[in-house]
Amino acid sequence: MRITLITVGKIKEKFYQDAISEYAKRLSRYCKLDVIQVTDEKTPDGASEALETQIKEKEGKRILENIKDGSFVIALAIDGAMLDSVELAGKIEKWGISGVSQLVFIIGGSLGLSKEVLSRADYKLSFSKMTFPHQLMRVILLEQIYRSYRIIQGEPYHK
Template identity: 85%
Template sequence: MKVTLVTVGKIKEKFYTDAIAEYAKRLSRYCKLEILQVADEKTPDKASEAEEQQIKEKEGKRILEQIKDGAFVIALAIDGKMLDSVELAEKINKLGIGGVSQLVFVIGGSLGLSEAVLNRADYRLSFSKMTFPHQLMRVILLEQIYRSYRIIHKEPYHK
């Protein structure tokens, strides 16, 4: 299966890039991983709701341009369904068995995802009701995808 992360903004801190590289290396045993970054929009201080909406729409358009037809899209959204690690592994496994060849995870920018991206998503996943920096979320997501593949292959992984 091909697993793609479509993310908004660049990673600036080396410790994040190192962690992402480590999980990408570990995942190479299980899937073909692709990480696509789209440009983020600068959000002015005290931006109006309309300005924030425009920013999300611009970022959303860039995200949607990266998603191929036929891909199964999982959007990370605060209002999504919360799964434990075993449930996420089961979801990924069922999608693969069901013939899904490309799984796309979408991580929005600091303002979240546009309605167009959320509407394109086949599934909304939430890691918590808390908000995380989107750079850190990439690491957390990759770790959970790696953990899922370890579970799917019945390999040990710390709990």
């Protein structure tokens, strides 16, 4: 299976880059992984709701341009389904068995995702009602995808 992460903004901190590289290396046993970073828009302090919507739409357009036809899209959204690790593994396995060959996970920028991106999503996933920095969310997501593959393969993994 091919898994693509489409994310908004660049990773600046080396420790996040190192963690992402580590999970990408571990995942290479199980799937083909691509990470696509689209440019984020600068949000001025005190931006109006209209400006924030415009920013999300610009970032959303960049995200949508990177989704290939036929991809199964999972948007990380605070109002998405909350799953435990075994349930996520089951979803990934089910999607693969049902013929999905391309999973696309989307992590938005600091303002979240545009309505257009959310409406393109085939599934919305939430890791928590809490907000996380999008750089850290990449690491958490990759770790959970790795954990999912370990579970699917019946391999041991820390609980």
